[in-house]
Amino acid sequence: xxxxxxxxxxxxxxxxxxxxxxxxxxxxxxxxxxxxxxxxxxxxxxxxxxxxxxxxxxxxxxxxxxxxxxxxxxxxxxxxxxxxxxxxxxxxxxxxxxxxxxxxxxxxxxxxxxxxxxxxxxxxxxxxxxxxxxxxxxxxxxxxxxxxxxxxxxxxxxxxxxxxxxxxxxxxxxxxxxxxxxxxxxxxxxxxxxxxxxxxxxxxxxxxxxxxxxxxxxxxxxxxxxxxxxxxxxxxxxxxxxxxxxxxxxxxxxxxxxxxxxxxxxxxxxxxxxxxxxxxxxxxxxxxxxxxxxxxxxxxxxxxxxxxxxxxxxxxxxxxxxxxxxxxxxxxxxxxxxxxxxxxxxxxxxxxxxxxxxxxxxxxxxxxxxxxxxxxxxxxxxxxxxxxxxxxxxxxxxxxxxxxxxxxxxxxxxxxxxxxxxxxxxxxxxxxxx
Amino acid sequence: xxxxxxxxxxxxxxxxxxxxxxxxxxxxxxxxxxxxxxxxxxxxxxxxxxxxxxxxxxxxxxxxxxxxxxxxxxxxxxxxxxxxxxxxxxxxxxxxxxxxxxxxxxxxxxxxxxxxxxxxxxxxxxxxxxxxxxxxxxxxxxxxxxxxxxxxxxxxxxxxxxxxxxxxxxxxxxxxxxxxxxxxxxxxxxxxxxxxxxxxxxxxxxxxxxxxxxxxxxxxxxxxxxxxxxxxxxxxxxxxxxxxxxxxxxxxxxxxxxxxxxxxxxxxxxxxxxxxxxxxxxxxxxxxxxxxxxxxxxxxxxxxxxxxxxxxxxxxxxxxxxxxxxxxxxxxxxxxxxxxxxxxxxxxxxxxxxxxxxxxxxxxxxxxxxxxxxxxxxxxxxxxxxxxxxxxxxxxxxxxxxxxxxxxxxxxxxxxxxxxxxxxxxxxxxxxxxxxxxxxxxxxxxxxxxxxxxxxxxxxxxxxxxxxxxxxxxx
Numbered sequence: 074x075x076x077x078x079x080x081x082x083x084x085x086x087x088x089x090x091x092x093x094x095x096x097x098x099x100x101x102x103x104x105x106x107x108x109x110x111x112x113x114x115x116x117x118x119x120x121x122x123x124x125x126x127x128x129x130x131x132x133x134x135x136x137x138x139x140x141x142x143x144x145x146x147x148x149x150x151x152x153x154x155x156x157x158x159x160x161x162x163x164x165x166x167x168x169x170x171x172x173x174x175x176x177x178x179x180x181x182x183x184x185x186x187x188x189x190x191x192x193x194x195x196x197x198x199x200x201x202x203x204x205x206x207x208x209x210x211x212x213x214x215x216x217x218x219x220x221x222x223x224x225x226x227x228x229x230x231x232x233x234x235x236x237x238x239x240x241x242x243x244x245x246x247x248x249x250x251x252x253x254x255x256x257x258x259x260x261x262x263x264x265x266x267x268x269x270x271x272x273x274x275x276x277x278x279x280x281x282x283x284x285x286x287x288x289x290x291x292x293x294x295x296x297x298x299x300x301x302x303x304x305x306x307x308x309x310x311x312x313x314x315x316x317x318x319x320x321x322x323x324x325x326x327x328x329x330x331x332x333x334x335x336x337x338x339x340x341x342x343x344x345x346x347x348x349x350x351x352x353x354x355x356x357x358x359x360x361x362x363x364x365x366x367x368x369x370x371x372x373x374x375x376x377x378x379x380x381x382x383x384x385x386x387x388x389x390x391x392x393x394x395x396x397x398x399x400x401x402x403x404x405x406x407x408x409x410x411x412x413x414x415x416x417x418x419x420x421x422x423x424x425x426x427x428x429x430x431x432x433x434x435x436x437x438x439x440x441x442x443x444x445x446x447x448x449x450x451x452x453x454x455x456x457x458x459x460x461x462x463x464x465x466x467x468x469x470x471x472x473x474x475x476x477x478x479x480x481x482x483x484x485x486x487x488x489x490x491x492x493x494x495x496x497x498x499x500x501x502x503x504x505x506x507x
Numbered sequence: 508x509x510x511x512x513x514x515x516x517x518x519x520x521x522x523x524x525x526x527x528x529x530x531x532x533x534x535x536x537x538x539x540x541x542x543x544x545x546x547x548x549x550x551x552x553x554x555x556x557x558x559x560x561x562x563x564x565x566x567x568x569x570x571x572x573x574x575x576x577x578x579x580x581x582x583x584x585x586x587x588x589x590x591x592x593x594x595x596x597x598x599x600x601x602x603x604x605x606x607x608x609x610x611x612x613x614x615x616x617x618x619x620x621x622x623x624x625x626x627x628x629x630x631x632x633x634x635x636x637x638x639x640x641x642x643x644x645x646x647x648x649x650x651x652x653x654x655x656x657x658x659x660x661x662x663x664x665x666x667x668x669x670x671x672x673x674x675x676x677x678x679x680x681x682x683x684x685x686x687x688x689x690x691x692x693x694x695x696x697x698x699x700x701x702x703x704x705x706x707x708x709x710x711x712x713x714x715x716x717x718x719x720x721x722x723x724x725x726x727x728x729x730x731x732x733x734x735x736x737x738x739x740x741x742x743x744x745x746x747x748x749x750x751x752x753x754x755x756x757x758x759x760x761x762x763x764x765x766x767x768x769x770x771x772x773x774x775x776x777x778x779x780x781x782x783x784x785x786x787x788x789x790x791x792x793x794x795x796x797x798x799x800x801x802x803x804x805x806x807x808x809x810x811x812x813x814x815x816x817x818x819x820x821x822x823x824x825x826x827x828x829x830x831x832x833x834x835x836x837x838x839x840x841x842x843x844x845x846x847x848x849x850x851x852x853x854x855x856x857x858x859x860x861x862x863x864x865x866x867x868x869x870x871x872x873x874x875x876x877x878x879x880x881x882x883x884x885x886x887x888x889x890x891x892x893x894x895x896x897x898x899x900x901x902x903x904x905x906x907x908x909x910x911x912x913x914x915x916x917x918x919x920x921x922x923x924x925x926x927x928x929x930x931x932x933x934x935x936x937x938x939x940x941x942x943x944x945x946x947x948x949x950x951x952x953x954x955x956x957x958x959x960x961x962x963x964x965x966x967x968x969x970x971x972x973x974x975x976x977x978x979x980x981x982x
Contacts, residue, residue, distance in 0.1 A: 317822060
């Protein structure tokens with residue numbers, strides 16, 4: 074192993090959230106808000122597609138009584154970004170939890186980055202709970218007035234059959250449970266980690282394994298049920314047993330890409346000197362492997378539905394392929410291109426996983442790609458033929474991304490950038506896979 | 508420089524030197540067969556003989572000797588096939604995926620697990636041949652140009668995908684296993700006492716000379732094969748699940764099948780590895796190499812995959828209700844409370860509840876509990892396939908076609924055949940090949956030993972020290 078000499082690196086690093094970064098993020102949020110306002114004005118002036126021309130394709134959402142109002146697109150965008158960024162945030166916790174459980178050593182040096190991500194959770198949580206309480210019927214077919222009431226003109230027998238699960242009180246309880254459990258368990262592990270920095274010892278490590286495992290048990294159930302709640306039940310008639318794991322795979326790889334991108338960016342700015350090419354290589358492998366894993370579940374779900382061709386299932390892809398005037402066909406293919414083809418080809422070789430520029434390229438592809446993944450799953454069921462990609466979409470993504478970066482940055486300032494007393498740190502500092 | 512954190516638990520105990528590793532593992536290959544081995548081998552040959560007679564009669568007389576009927580056209584044959592293929596997942600998972608994840612504990616168990624994989628896949632393949640009824644036409648499953656006119660396999664059929672998936676998996680698993688064996692075969696060749704074994708192990712070790720270049724190639728090919736096998740591990744049971752899931756039969760057509768089958772396969776595979784290794788480690792006195800850490804790690808994987816399978820069961824159940832599809836809801840209600848309720852509850856108890864016992868550290872570090880639960884898991888996984896196949900079929904769309912399945916002695920006898928075959932192969936393997944990868948254990952001995960001897964390259968302190976098998980100075 075003589076070929077690889079390690080420089081002695083300092084583990085004392087303090088991240089500084091500079092005034093300049095804050096200013097840039099504020100400008101980003103300002104531009105985001107301006108774009109949203111501009112887009113809203115255009116939408117309110119009837120800039121959208123003609124809702125009625127294509128309504129026939131979306132039989133699922135054609136309940137007459139619910140005319141489309143342009144604000145629905147705002148609500149759908151808020152929902153989409155909240156689901157996406159909540160997922161990315163919680164993957165930070167998921168990553169540290171399975172690393173603790175598997176006794177991973179290599180990841181200790183950059184553990185503070187995934188650890189910082191779940192701090193953003195309260196923001197999507199509040200947005201989603203407010204939206205669900207006050208504007209649920211704009212998102213969910215099953216929250217429409219009278220849909221479960223046999224006396225109503227809106228009555229839908231199939232949806233009414235799901236009332237035991239899809240009813241508002243139980244739904245709100247579930248939302249509170251998801252975010253509550255996720256956030257509290259993260260807080261505990263985060264505090265143990267911060268305390269370990271100060272006092273050392275193995276107590277924090279051992280407890281983190283326990284709480285991390287508890288989180289994994291909770292997440293094993295809630296990742297699936299939240300995927301049904303947040304996304305699948307929008308297309309209320311439709312169902313797929315794969316959907317929970319499919320959404321988890323999507324969140325997971327997007328979270329990994331976020332971590333990798335953050336680590337590479339911090340390194341470029343002179344932080345995380347202890348992170349070497351081997352760490353980047355392994356992060357690249359994770360992004361590569363889990364892009365393929367996402368593709369695997371995506372394809373398995375698609376193939377089985379396509380092959381069996383049962384009308385109640387195939388309608389889902391039919392709507393995205395040719396429904397609503399075909400406006401979702403492009404996002405449908407962009408999804409596969411950015412999430413499979415691009416990372417698969419770009420990250421294939423060993424050297425590309427060790428090159429910052431290429432890693433960044435692949436991570437951006439994955440991040441944009443999985444936005445489109447959620448876009449294709451959420452938009453047809455919420456806005457149907459009135460969907461599109463305009464100022465509102467760009468504005469909201471910008472706003473959420475800047476807020477997320479702000480949240481991660483301010484978390485990073487709260488502790489030494491490298492967990493100095495982590496029992497696996499020595500292994501990680503000497504990580505060398507040649 | 509690699510560092511091992513002090514919080515890690517040791518994987519090799521007893522203060523072994525490199526020579527000890529060689530001695531402890533080679534002596535089983537070099538020594539005369541023990542009485543226990545002979546007895547066990549004769550028993551498995553007897554079982555194989557009985558199974559062969561049953562199988563012969565099945566082919567001679569036709570598949571009518573099985574208990575199949577018009578409604579239940581697949582039963583034990585496909586249940587056994589899927590069960591064996593599932594068991595055949597652990598070896599390549601251990602050797603490929605755990606290699607990619609740099610799990611050092613895989614080194615003591617990968618050899619036997621891979622061997623087991625190969626034998627299990629062969630057992631699975633035997634059921635494919637059996638259920639064809641006319642096995643001499645088995646090559647019809649291959650897309651071979653032929654003289655029968657336009658006869659050609661149906662590429663739309665997942666059964667054809669299966670032929671490709673399993674034969675690819677089998678070839679790569681064999682290759683992986685064999686490449687891993689080469690350095691160890693060379694060790695045995697170098698120590699061989701008589702000309703016959705020197706010649707045989709010499710040919711098998713492909714001229715391995717232990718130079719830096721051969722080692723570099725060895726590591727290189729291991730990584731490449733690991734990269735190739737990882738998607739293969741997933742693909743095999745994915746395709747097997749599609750044999751069911753592409754259909755429109757309630758209980759079979761569900762999108763979660765591919766990853767859920769893969770998790771179930773790894774689950775049963777690890778249980779089988781546990782059963783075999785727990786016996787081997789005692790009989791061959793390998794407690795210093797297959798330690799409680801290994802047993803515990805495998806039990807953790809059993810709990811993880813068992814829980815994944817549990818989540819999948821509950822998801823299927825929930826969606827069957829949520830979908831509002833009457834056929835689907837009935838299929839699941841019928842599984843739980845219909846005439847095959849006992850099979851369903853056997854599956855639930857064995858697969859979902861029993862591995863949860865491993866949350867207790869005491870139980871997952873207990874040899875007896877581990878052995879017991881592993882047997883339970885494999886019984887459960889057999890019932891899982893039986894439940895999926897038979898309960899979905901036996902309630903046909905028209906109630907007048909409803910039927911039950913009862914196995915005949917040939918259903919049972921052909922299943923027994925596969926056990927005879929499996930254990931005959933495994934006993935031959937464990938006698939004539941090293942059951943632990945010596946070279947790879949030596950690779951981790953410095954970083955994972957409980958206590959290192961003063962000189963890790965010192966001579967062996969084993970029994971035969973007085974009369975070493977390989978007299979280095981004599982040559």
